[in-house]
Amino acid sequence: MPRVLMLYTGGTVGMQPSPQGYVPSAGLAERLAAHLALDDSYRLPTFDVIEMQPLMDSAELMPAAWNRLVALLESHWAHYDAFVVLHGTDTMAYSAAALSFMLGALNKPVIFTGSQIPLGEPRSDALNNVVSALQLAVHPATPCEVSLAFHDRLLRGNRARKVRTQGLDAFDSPNFPWLAELGISLRFPQPSALLSGIPNFAPITVDDEAVAVLPLYPGMSLRRAKALLADESLKGLVLYSYGVGNPPSFAGELLDALKAANERGVALLNVTQCAQGEVVQGAYATGAALNQAGVIAGGDITLEAALAKLNVLLGRGLSGLALRHCLKSAVRGECRHTDQ
């Protein structure tokens, strides 16, 4: 009989009302068991629940929490067949991406899920999402990778984004097909192409000063952008650019600042602000100039995956050419590159 371990980190799925609004609340295992017992038609795998301490709204989860999650997975890996991570929706895509990069190749599925409405509230999506994740966890066609199950779809973890604040179909992977669709039966359109293997449970070194995002927008301050690029503690930057990867030129000054940062060894990754599609840095002169400045085209990577990837690669001590090489290519199916 397959056994699943559920790790509850906090988030709406197990929250309860308080005078201050919804707050994370212990005892999810008992509440879940009570809800599942209402209807004995659920044919679910045996599962245990571990609650992380302290339970947190996912807005509070920082990279140190990724290390705690990976350590928990490591200590239970041998004893279970699959893992479900119950997580707040706000930063679920970041954590799923981070764990995909930290763990690398997997020989068991790790499925993130949560809900938009807490378990037990009217119209809650919690039970459907948790039951779906449990069924997927033990389904033979479910890929051994970090994925995210939400509202009847299974998404690659490092391709997923929270795309709706209110809708129950809160997650999608705009640049990648769903791994599975859950209708009357579970449908897996194509097998995962990711290699399976033994996970890497090593923690990353957390450095909250190392990674930043520079969003480009009309009216942005060149002075502030230059100050960020000149920051000595910066090691990796996501350039959050327009369309296919275009920046404003500021008469060449932004480019000079990018070039200087690149020469200092800062990894510069160009990610589009568009909800769908990829960066093609050679398409316009403004974008092509970025190639000369050493900016790496991020292809169709999401902002969430780009930030997680930079944090994990830097946290594993990568720098220079090795870092550039990993950023230019897909390490766990997180992107497709059209130019290098």
Ligand code: ASP
């Ligand atoms: N603020 C909550 C969280 O991310 C939202 C949710 O879980 O849906 O923890």
